[in-house]
Amino acid sequence: MTTTESSNALAESKGFSRRTVIKTAAWSVPVVAVAVSTPLAAASVGAASLTFAVAPIVAVEAPYGAQALTVTNAGSEPFTGAIVFSTPAWATIAPFTSAVMVQGTDGSNITWTLPAGFLPAGQSLQIDLEWTTGAWPLTAEVQPLSASIDSILGTITPAGGATVASPYQLLWFGVTPGGLGNTAGTPSLFIANTTEAPFNGVVTTRYTPSWTFPLVSATPIVINGTSYGSRQAENGVFVSRYTNMPVSVAARGGEQTLPFSWVLPGGPTIAQQQRNLGATTTGAGETLPVLGSPTIYSAYRV
Template structure:
């Protein structure tokens, strides 16, 4: 049996171990980076209008112009995080009913105030959300007030969770035309 002498002293081993401890301590103390929104810029747009007819006794008495699509475009240079990016939709719930559908979109809330959890959107990418807009079957007096010259009902969409503010909201009037 042959024993080799590598000439590594105890002092050399201790010095090497002493230098490695601070490196391990710094690596352990550095937290994992959270998903960054820098470089993301989401811009919402409500599209339509589609015309829905309000009928009474089988006759069309008014046409309601509503939106049927929410489009969110990432005009930034970085994809949005897979979680934490949301859109909200606010409108008069006595006028419209929505059946919201979009790939990877989860919907929270109820008529008039929805929060949409959005999937990641690539730079230059677009997410199209179908609002499935219909007239509410139980219209209340707010529709009549609008028809008779009250405040014009609106729908507003706001996105949050991107890196740029100032272009995160859009709104549109819901127009009513008496026939």
């Protein structure tokens, strides 16, 4: 069996990938089939050394909980065998599921068994975690995650995050990729809603300092063909304020993309600039926390 390079890209309506590209092993789906052609004796020449980590909750996906689990063979020997993950019972939400793992219980803990497969040395396997629908809790529930394998085959230890966080209710915003060195600049920001109620209101964003090149070259957010934004003086400092933008976001997973329109007039080369989103408020007085990076990069001409 040969290994492959794959990226677990989730193409969203916002037009960007929400997952980090990683090198994955050719773990077949269903993985049970691998055990037939890869006997356990293959691991008898040495013990594998595995690590596991959970995608961090403080990321673009944060309200949706932990999204993926990565297993890496950090040793010099291949691994052929099953992996059993477990957490304590979940109190406020149904636990995650996985298309490639078998869910069960050992009495007090919930278990997820990844059937026997083959993971070469130096390779990683990403396992997507899915959450059942339902009323999400007001805050994320966090549970420790443990893993075990046959001790004859090797060891498995946590590397990085060893906890799993559930989805939770939140009205929030994020900035889409398109960062430093991207001549097109940041394409948009978006408002997302994982609360149990839809949001219909207005949003105001504020950047400090204002863009130093002419405002026309940083034409602001566009919603349904209408541009919002102006440069205003605040306490002797110019800021860019995009006020009273209408936003309508459905409950339980709704999102609205607010694209930027970068207008590059003729003239000399325009250097790329970056600004952080200073504050976002709604007409209803609610706050919109930022998840992930708030940095917006301008488009520029090279």
